[in-house]
Amino acid sequence: MNGAQKIIKLDESVVNRIAAGEIIQTPSSALKELIENSLDAHSRNIQITVKSGGTKYLQISDNGTGILRENLPILCERFSTSKLQNYSDLQSINTYGFRGEALASISLVSRLSIQTKTRDQECAFKVKYENGAITEGPTLVAGNQGTIISIEDIFYNNPIRLKTLSLPSEEFQRIFEVTSKYAIHNHQVSFSLKKFNENNSIKTLPSDSPVNIIRTIYGNEVANSLIDINCADTKLKFEMSGFISNGEYSGKKRHFLCFINHRLVESKSIKKAIFDEVYVKILPNSSHPFIYISLEMDPKNIDVNVSPTKHEVNFLNEELIVSKIRETVEEKLLALREVKKLFLQQ
Numbered sequence: 001m002n003g004a005q006k007i008i009k010l011d012e013s014v015v016n017r018i019a020a021g022e023i024i025q026t027p028s029s030a031l032k033e034l035i036e037n038s039l040d041a042h043s044r045n046i047q048i049t050v051k052s053g054g055t056k057y058l059q060i061s062d063n064g065t066g067i068l069r070e071n072l073p074i075l076c077e078r079f080s081t082s083k084l085q086n087y088s089d090l091q092s093i094n095t096y097g098f099r100g101e102a103l104a105s106i107s108l109v110s111r112l113s114i115q116t117k118t119r120d121q122e123c124a125f126k127v128k129y130e131n132g133a134i135t136e137g138p139t140l141v142a143g144n145q146g147t148i149i150s151i152e153d154i155f156y157n158n159p160i161r162l163k164t165l166s167l168p169s170e171e172f173q174r175i176f177e178v179t180s181k182y183a184i185h186n187h188q189v190s191f192s193l194k195k196f197n198e199n200n201s202i203k204t205l206p207s208d209s210p211v212n213i214i215r216t217i218y219g220n221e222v223a224n225s226l227i228d229i230n231c232a233d234t235k236l237k238f239e240m241s242g243f244i245s246n247g248e249y250s251g252k253k254r255h256f257l258c259f260i261n262h263r264l265v266e267s268k269s270i271k272k273a274i275f276d277e278v279y280v281k282i283l284p285n286s287s288h289p290f291i292y293i294s295l296e297m298d299p300k301n302i303d304v305n306v307s308p309t310k311h312e313v314n315f316l317n318e319e320l321i322v323s324k325i326r327e328t329v330e331e332k333l334l335a336l337r338e339v340k341k342l343f344l345q346q
C-alpha cells in the first residue's frame with residue numbers, strides 16, 4: 001500500500017475500546033479507579049475481595065453515598081461523570097475522578113455488576129453492564145447504603161491483554177501495593193483486602209495512624225525506622241509532609257509513596273531527587289528506603305489532566321519545589337547521622 005489512503009472516522013465503539021485499553025491495563029489499575037471512586041463518594045469503609053489476583057474476580061464494597069437510580073442507565077457510558085461540568089472546573093478539582101471514563105472502560109473489558117443504595121432509597125438496585133450498556137436490571141435487592149462493584153473475567157474479550165497479564169500471585173501483589181498506598185494515605189478510612197475464602201491480607205482501622213498502618217502492612221522494622229519530615233514555602237505555595245526511613249534501614253526493595261493533593265502519582269523528578277541524589281549518593285547502605293510523602297499545593301498550579309491514568313501530574317515551579325524537598329530530606333538524614341556519631345563517641 002504505497003499510495004495515499006482514504007481517511008475514515010473510527011466508529012465510536014472502536015474509539016471507546018482503544019481508550020479503555022489505555023486506562024485499564026491490569027486488575028490493579030481497575031482497582032485504583034474503583035478505590036478513588038469510593039473515596040470520592042466519602043466512604044469510610046472500603047472492602048476488597050479478589051480471586052486469582054483479580055483476573056477472575058475483583059469486588060470492592062463501600063459505604064459511600066451510593067448512586068442515584070436515575071444515573072444508572074448512563075453510568076457506564078464514556079464521559080459520564082458527576083464531578084466535572086465545565087473545563088474550568090479542572091482548575092479547582094478536589095475529586096480523584098473527573099474524566100468519567102473508568103466505569104465505561106471497565107464495562108468494555110469485563111463483565112461488570114453494580115449494586116448501589118443511596119441514603120434516601122429504601123432498597124438497593126443491582127445492574128449488570130457490558131460494553132457501556134445495561135445487560136440486566138436494574139433489579140431491586142436488599143442492601144446497605146453504599147456501592148458494591150464486581151468485575152468478572154477481566155479482558156475476556158481481549159485475548160492479547162489477557163496473555164500479557166502476569167501470574168495471579170504477581171497481579172495480587174500489585175493489588176496489594178495499590179491498596180496499601182491508599183490505606184496509608186487515607187488513614188481515616190478503614191480498608192480491608194482479602195483473597196476469596198481466605199483471611200484478610202490487609203486490615204486497617206479508622207483510628208490508625210499512618211505509621212501504624214505501615215507497621216501492620218510492612219512490619220516493625222520499617223515502621224521503627226521512620227522519621228517524619230515537613231517543609232513548606234509560602235512563595236512557592238506548597239507544603240510537604242511525610243515519613244522516610246532513616247539511614248540505617250534498607251529493605252528488600254524501594255518503596256515510594258507520593259501523593260500530590262492526595263492523588264497517588266509517579267513523580268519521576270521527586271523520586272530521582274530523593275533516591276539517586278540523597279539515599280544512593282550519601283547513604284549507599286540504605287539504597288532501598290521507604291518513602292512516603294504528601295505534597296499539597298494550590299490546585300491552580302497543577303495540571304492533573306496529563307495522562308488518562310492520572311499517574312502523572314505537572315506542576316508549576318517543579319524544579320524549585322523538588323530541590324526544596326531534596327534539601328529537606330538530605331538535611332534530616334545528615335543531622336541524624338551527626339547525632340548518631342556524637343552518641344557513638346560518648
Ligand code: ADP
Pocket residue numbers: 033037038041062064065066067075080081082083096097098099100101102103104147
Ligand atoms: P469519574 O470518577 O471520572 O466521574 P467514573 O467512570 O469513575 O468517572 O465514575 C462515573 C460516576 O459514577 C462518578 O462520577 C460517580 O458519580 C459515580 N460513581 C462511581 N463509583 C461510585 C461509588 N463507589 N459510589 C458512588 N458513586 C460512584
Ligand code: MG
Pocket residue numbers: 033036037096097098100102
Ligand atoms: Mg472515577
